[in-house]
Amino acid sequence: AQTVTQSQPEMSVQEAETVTLSCTYDTSESDYYLFWYKQPPSRQMILVIRQEAYKQQNATENRFSVNFQKAAKSFSLKISDSQLGDAAMYFCAYRSAFGPRDTGRRALTFGSGTRLQVQP
Amino acid sequence: DAGVTQSPTHLIKTRGQQVTLRCSPISGHKSVSWYQQVLGQGPQFIFQYYEKEERGRGNFPDRFSARQFPNYSSELNVNALLLGDSALYLCASSSESGTSGVSSYEQYFGPGTRLTVT
Numbered sequence: 001a002q003t004v005t006q007s008q009p010e011m012s013v014q015e016a017e018t019v020t021l022s023c024t025y026d027t028s029e030s031d032y033y034l035f036w037y038k039q040p041p042s043r044q045m046i047l048v049i050r051q052e053a054y055k056q057q058n059a060t061e062n063r064f065s066v067n068f069q070k071a072a073k074s075f076s077l078k079i080s081d082s083q084l085g086d087a088a089m090y091f092c093a094y095r096s097a098f099g100p101r102d103t104g105r106r107a108l109t110f111g112s113g114t115r116l117q118v119q120p
Numbered sequence: 121d122a123g124v125t126q127s128p129t130h131l132i133k134t135r136g137q138q139v140t141l142r143c144s145p146i147s148g149h150k151s152v153s154w155y156q157q158v159l160g161q162g163p164q165f166i167f168q169y170y171e172k173e174e175r176g177r178g179n180f181p182d183r184f185s186a187r188q189f190p191n192y193s194s195e196l197n198v199n200a201l202l203l204g205d206s207a208l209y210l211c212a213s214s215s216e217s218g219t220s221g222v223s224s225y226e227q228y229f230g231p232g233t234r235l236t237v238t
Binding site for chain 2: 004037042043044045046047050091093095106107108109110111112113
């Protein structure tokens with residue numbers, strides 16, 4: 001079974017500065033997908049960024065980028081130019097790439113989350 | 121386009137009662153997954169349904185059951201409620217169209233149903 005660990009329960013950043021959220025995972029699979037989700041107080045889980053394990057290039061979405069280290073099983077999220085609206089819970093998630101649908105391997109495995117506060 | 125919708129938004133039940141939560145996926149999506157998110161934790165996988173069939177089950181007791189209807193909407197039922205069932209229940213839909221790439225399997229989440237068991 002796969003596990004996802006987020007070791008930072010809370011982080012704080014000044015507006016306009018950069019912050020990095022950490023995530024490590026454990027798997028014996030060779031191909032998989034990794035995600036960062038944002039959950040604001042409204043509770044809606046919003047996809048921030050995704051990374052395919054077979055791609056060496058780190059994913060980037062505007063102010064959000066990842067540092068994917070496959071050998072180290074590390075997947076950190078960097079938020080540049082932090083904005084007040086970035087304040088939320090951030091969850092790292094893992095999903096297998098292979099497997100027939102009937103084994104439920106499309107399910108996401110989430111970490112415990114990191115609460116990000118943005119100070120004005 | 122409308123996103124994933126869930127009803128009700130909140131509900132309060134008493135221990136031992138039964139509850140039904142509802143989810144409508146994004147139009148064209150054929151798969152629905154259910155997750156339980158206890159306060160302060162990440163979501164935990166409960167079920168995945170595809171084309172009205174159960175495709176996966178997480179580590180939850182038999183008190184939890186679900187079904188998917190011909191229009192791909194889904195219900196999650198929980199019997200004999202316990203205090204520990206108090207949580208945010210999230211529904212996610214995906215197209216599972218079989219095309220290449222991750223996007224067809226990407227899960228889009230609804231706003232959740234907050235269940236409180238007293």
